[in-house]
Amino acid sequence: MLSVVHSLPGRTRFHLNSSFSPTMIECFIRSLPHVYSATYTQETGNVLIHHDTAVSFQALKKSLQQLFAKKQKGKIQSFSWEKLVPTVTCTTMFLANWYIQRSPFSTAVKNAGHWAAVITSVFTSLDVIKDGIISLFKSRKANANTLTAASIFASLYIRNPGSALIVTIMSTISEWLTDYTSKKTKEYIHSVLELATTYAWRLNEKAVEEKVALDQVQVGDTVVVFTGEKIPVDGMVSRGYGTVDESSITGEYMPKETGKEQQVYAGSILLNGQLTILVEKVGGDTALSQIVKLLEEAQEKQAPIQNMANTLAEKMVPVSFGLALITFLLTRNVNRAMNMLVIDFVCGIKLSTATALYASIGKAAKQGALVKGSNYIEEMAQVETIILDKTGTITEGTPVVQQVISCDGYEQKEVIRLAAAVEKSSSHPIADAIIKQAEEWKIEIPVRDENAQVDTVIGKGITTLFQGKQIGVGSLHFMKELKVNMDHFVHHLEKDENIIYVAYDRTLLGVISIFDRIRSGMHHALRQLRYQGIHDIIMLTGDKRTVAREMAQRLHLNWYHAETLPEDKVKYIKQYRRNSTVMMVGDGINDAPALAHANIGVTMGRKRTDIASEASDIIITSDHPKVLPELVRLSKKTMNIIKQNFIFTFLINGGAILLGALGIISPIAGAAIHNAATIGVVLNSARILWIGG
Template identity: 65%
Template structure:
């Protein structure tokens, strides 16, 4: 993930860099705007040009260094793909071992396949095994990973590395599915409330209007918004009047009459009139961006049922070990006792609960309804009466004639 960065040209408060690697526009721009002293950042994928407006005292070296640090965020994003490695490795080795053991290959080939499968099962489950063992040593009790680790070693003890590989495969797929569902939920929320405005009309000296990128708008600038356009910033109207649809911000479907001295918010739509706005907040500081951020963070709020699931799963660990001991006590058959450990149903209790809640929030967001956390999903399941104070909460707010009699 290495890429070169060089200064194309620089003026006091304005610097253009050229980057050799093509980057995600929104990611690099958001990253740069988080640096103190940077007012705006605009990246062009085609030319690899990164234009930055910043405080005149900001050194180019610190800016360049900060851009280089961006590659670490790329590595972190790439790390998510590393979770797929155990799936690929376990699945491939399992199929190869299954084929070789059932074919007429020499014994040495089968033995080699057996040991490769054993090594793969342990190496791909290293993090799970480590967490399970450390949890026992520190907390004096097992967790779901402890049982998974025991299941893997039980399979290996019974000389069945295939079962160990399948356990690793299913466990990793479950975790990836949960992570994917969570990320999709955040994506849907962002898509529902995104600003979706690239340009704005900034008023220059002598009242001349110029079309500029929204990223180039700074606090204190004056922008003009015309009928039908989205308001790109948070600010105060200094001239003009009209009606603004603020449903994306307040949930109120009825347009609001706005005029001089009124506050307006990014994401609102000016349905009629035209206004001149003094910019107070831009980019990540706008109310819309903060709402999106709060909603994304809210998805990590745990519902009570998730805590119950975790508690049940934790208490089921000793039960599983107890069943294994009882099986051995009554049957005196070690293989049967070990089989009780291989039947690992604890992870399913934890992962399925979280995945179902994330999926519910994601589906709601896809349909245009925003849910502020998993705990609200659980509360909604217990509702039998819903009282609404305004129809715009659940409807389009645009009544139509369905039938004339």
């Protein structure tokens, strides 16, 4: 419902009833051409819109009606009454016919009730009957619907339309449950798609915001995002501060405080504040677009157990027909033979397996992990060895200064001041750590001599001139090459530290120890992985052996391999794969070959590279390692549920077939037992969606 409350040129207030959230309502309205701002008040249901004065409120109202009609149409409904029409119709007719046949009505009325039940059972099952017959003649192969159609016609042949109605009722309910579960898992994908925007506020040459279509925005442009708006691009914040909801991208429900030089992603919502963003990725290159693409592709990849379930289900169809024929030949009893048709293993196995795997992918997506196919869910449940890259995976990947030790006669600030003077021209992560330390201590970084070059010796260090004398920053070996006097220097450092020496005029000023912090939550994540049955956790790193050994001891890892090159990582992956199922977790370009060779490759964190993401099978979009054990737990739970469904389906339907063959139960009871079992296993699969919350 949409009505105009008040209107002035360029300013109109509407009353709007909508099931969308206030933030989404504002985002939808701002996407319209000529609309500058929209503010929705939930308490009153009113939305205040500022727009181009050339646009009348009648034209604006029409645009809004079309917009929300389109959005509502595209919104996934978790419940569809249309799906239950056949069930309600068949149930009503079954009860009515049952009452008529058992009451002292005339023969004409009973016949009318019988034929009404026959017509209802046929018309409510037309799609099933049509598909079953087409499959038989077109593919020359019977499917589950062929079996259902045969059981319906057999019921009608023996003048028992009640049995046909029961088949329709129960099969419709089980299909609806499967459809419901699939839609619940699709809601995440749909919510991501909803977050796509069509416009951006781009800064022009005069630094004035102008509203432009998103396809006009290019890499290198600067855009502004206001409170309540969706961020339209991936980029770096150049100015401003705000709170951003990144749940659609990372799976983290807590909003993130964002400021200068921090990364933001298309599809996130700016809850408050204002951000100026330097555009790095647009369109199909954004993280949002990649997520949607991966989720769509994941639906097409089937796990081996799903293929097995489908194959087994197909093979059981002729078995059911064969059992029906054998039973009829032995007993000459149509009712007993019909039990073989109304009771089968097809639906329970096929529907529950597909539902479980699809629900598992949806659940993983909600937790911030993109699984590229259901086959990886099955394989992850069998993982015995996890291999972790160190930098950027176990650690944060951002070196920081841990300690500054100065030599006699010098202060700590002097060591950082001169080190920063030479390192400020470097893009090395260690240089960033030193510069940040200088900023933290509020040290004014001196300027090197005019025309002085910065000489970098890869793997050793860096030098420049200051006040006519040489500053050198680097390794102990580099200091020896520079002939730095170190005779009177004594230091005590932890053995796992990366030590950087700082010298001026061939005199050692002091040392700076650099370390890379272990990710918050990594200890707990590793303990949880062991609890999930992962006994071998191994680290690969290009770092020195002493650093790797200390890290492995801190985390209680089974083993580590230090000073490894990308080709070495592949060698170790192949080595461990000979005896166990291996999951490799990394984030960088150098991890890509190893990720591709592992049974399951996982990239983790927001700093992951595109190449690593392409090579991996699972992408964890957040920086929190807790998602790793949650994924392993989810995969094991999913496979356990699938196995439970197999056992329940065979036990219940097998027992019902035996009872039907012996004539202990009627076709109606047989159909009820079979379909109730199918509904049960589908519900068992659907509970994956609610595991853990």
